[in-house]
Amino acid sequence: MRLYDSLTRGLVELPPSPGPIRIYVCGSTVYQRIHVGNSRPFVLGMWVRNWLRHTGYEVTFVHNITDVDDKVYAEAVEQGVPSRQLSERATAWFFEDTNDLGLGRPDLEPRATETIPEIVQFIQELVDGEKAYVANGDVYFSVARFPEYGRLSGARLEEMISQETSDLKQDQRDFALWKSQKPHEDAAWDSPWGPGRPGWHIECSAMAEKFLGPEFEIHGGGNDLRFPHHENELAQSASLGHAFAKIWMHNGMLELDQAKMSKSLGNVVTLRNVLDVWGRESLLVFHLSGAWSKPVDFDDDVMQQASARADRLRDVFRGIHQPAPAGSWERFSDALDDDFNTPAALAVMHEWRDHELLRRALGVFGLKSLAENDEAPPEVAALAQRRQAAREVRDFEEADRLRAELVEAGWEMRDETNGHRLVRLR
RNA sequence: GGCGCCGUGGCCGAGUGGUUAGGCAGAGGCCUGCAAAGCCUCGUACAGCGGUUCGAGUCCGCUCGGCGCCUCCA
The missing domain is CATH 3.40.50.620 (HUPs)
Known part of the structure; x- marks a missing residue:
């Protein structure tokens, strides 16, 4: 390195x-x-x-x-x-x-x-x-x-x-x-x-x-x-x-x-505030997105982008994806070994569909949490079941009402060909 | 003024002189009761001007612009 x-x-x-x-x-x-x-x-x-x-x-x-x-x-x-x-x-x-x-x-x-x-x-x-x-x-x-x-x-x-x-x-x-x-x-x-x-x-x-x-x-x-x-x-x-x-x-x-950003200029956003508003994962992805040695702008726009990237990585562990060519750990490790080029490493990670490979890479950056599957609590799962039943009898009015209720509870329904998937909203 | 870093498509951001970065946003499509996600397709960009070279975003020079340090600061 x-x-x-x-x-x-x-x-x-x-x-x-x-x-x-x-x-x-x-x-x-x-x-x-x-x-x-x-x-x-x-x-x-x-x-x-x-x-x-x-x-x-x-x-x-x-x-x-x-x-x-x-x-x-x-x-x-x-x-x-x-x-x-x-x-x-x-x-x-x-x-x-x-x-x-x-x-x-x-x-x-x-x-x-x-x-x-x-x-x-x-x-x-x-x-x-x-x-x-x-x-x-x-x-x-x-x-x-x-x-x-x-x-x-x-x-x-x-x-x-x-x-x-x-x-x-x-x-x-x-x-x-x-x-x-x-x-x-x-x-x-x-x-x-x-x-x-x-x-x-x-x-x-x-x-x-x-x-x-x-x-x-x-x-x-x-x-x-x-x-x-x-x-x-x-x-x-x-x-x-x-x-x-x-x-x-x-x-x-x-x-x-x-x-x-400096205390003396007063143009400061506390770490606490960023963690509260955006969460740790988005902040870490933000840090990953820029070369460590170069200055980076910090604003809502780049945090929004980082947040979306975090979601995209998270989704790899949620949905059924198209089979993709096998990922290459070497390209990832080459990027990091070359002056710790995290933006390049992150780009490689985005190409991966292999759970194990991606989980391993996320671990390096403290982002394994992105790979954790959400387990819906029983009452949420029950609600989802009721909605599924409503859909099957084509009672879409009731289905939409229940979906809104789920969103209220912090969960998103994603309908799939043979069922549905629950995803926690963040 | 001195020292240093940098200017890539709407935005963020990689890029050993010669075949696609990647992501966000956007458009169209597949799928779908609707939606979301996913998948497919779509951007021929490298501040400007010269130079070197068969060939430059990638090397050299100049110009313009931005940032940091020179004072406490991650």
């Missing part, structure tokens, strides 16, 4: 299976409900894990939760609640919403606040190696001492100007590894540099390396994290001589009205 790597800007071949594949995907900072855009890296990570396991790899998938950050404190002050309480509530929402995607959980879901000792040690090593310096309770990474800085984002060091300025920085491009506690911050941890909390990027270097080691195969996350987040993670880890990620997998953004 090969994947597009943002660092080398080309396709990189994975080591042959079987073998270990370690994946780290940046999760969300938790201070409110996550939006649909946030579901993309989670879904992609779970799917890649499933697929790699399916093809024989031993996969470890780490997906972190950043539960300490400027935003968390700010929102807590805004709402007048303790920051710990806020982040715990938002973490619970995160689990609730992602659970409802029905994909299971990543192997490890570490939280920044549970990784403080490793973070502190990481920073200490950077300070000891003179890659970072202490200034009045803060610790900053020295960008000038890492010549490779800018490689991931393609930015030139000389042209970078940090917007987060501080008199404590030796160079305005430097970024904080540790921030001393501020008056409005109600939670802090002890450190050799005084009470404070981690800067934004160090927690990911620490969590990734704690569970995967100094070198791992895939690092994922949204394309907007390429700079500064991932650039800085790479700088921190590489400064200690760690190889860090071999492949950087940056997923494209979800766009709403031709602009990136």
Whole structure:
């Protein structure tokens, strides 16, 4: 299998299976409900894990939760609640919403606040190696001492100007590894540099390396994290001589009205809302429909299309279909092995009539539910029988009345040559 | 301004330089009391202009347009 790597800007071949594949995907900072855009890296990570396991790899998938950050404190002050309480509530929402995607959980879901000792040690090593310096309770990474800085984002060091300025920085491009506690911050941890909390990027270097080691195969996350987040993670880890990620997998953004969906712009649709309105299957099919690395528009129209596609796949398991040429698993697996091309894989699935083949493919994407046959409850089946009887005596008025009653109960009658079929309405 | 991605039929969206992507919507047909689903048929599209080539959606250049990052953001 090969994947597009943002660092080398080309396709990189994975080591042959079987073998270990370690994946780290940046999760969300938790201070409110996550939006649909946030579901993309989670879904992609779970799917890649499933697929790699399916093809024989031993996969470890780490997906972190950043539960300490400027935003968390700010929102807590805004709402007048303790920051710990806020982040715990938002973490619970995160689990609730992602659970409802029905994909299971990543192997490890570490939280920044549970990784403080490793973070502190990481920073200490950077300070000891003179890659970072202490200034009045803060610790900053020295960008000038890492010549490779800018490689991931393609930015030139000389042209970078940090917007987060501080008199404590030796160079305005430097970024904080540790921030001393501020008056409005109600939670802090002890450190050799005084009470404070981690800067934004160090927690990911620490969590990734704690569970995967100094070198791992895939690092994922949204394309907007390429700079500064991932650039800085790479700088921190590489400064200690760690190889860090071999492949950087940056997923494209979800766009709403031709602009990136983002909390700061406020053009956000929560994952919760999408799950409630469209259901998990339609959302997953939507994610399947677009190449992971490219931006995609999110609106009712594309969700409607995804929903119709989900129904079409579902119908394969319902009706009696015309015999079709035997499906080829190879075409499906070739699509996924080629940079995880899910739109192409989905197209192959649409051509299949073979239940077992299709069920197996759906399983990779957490969509086996589409293959489940609906079993009508006895009272619905009884209603259907009465309608069938009415039809047989050609009492169509009564038949239509009973059909309307069935629709009311959430079931659709599909008449067939020798009987009928009940299909649950969604 | 710098770095990067992208422009495919009404819509979404694949596409190693040379035979059909696939789906949604729409039209006609088969089936049917009606309906739904299914099945069959129907779209000769690749932003524009040059160039390379026997041949380009697919490579090169330019132009136009869209998006992302450069500041918190999946």
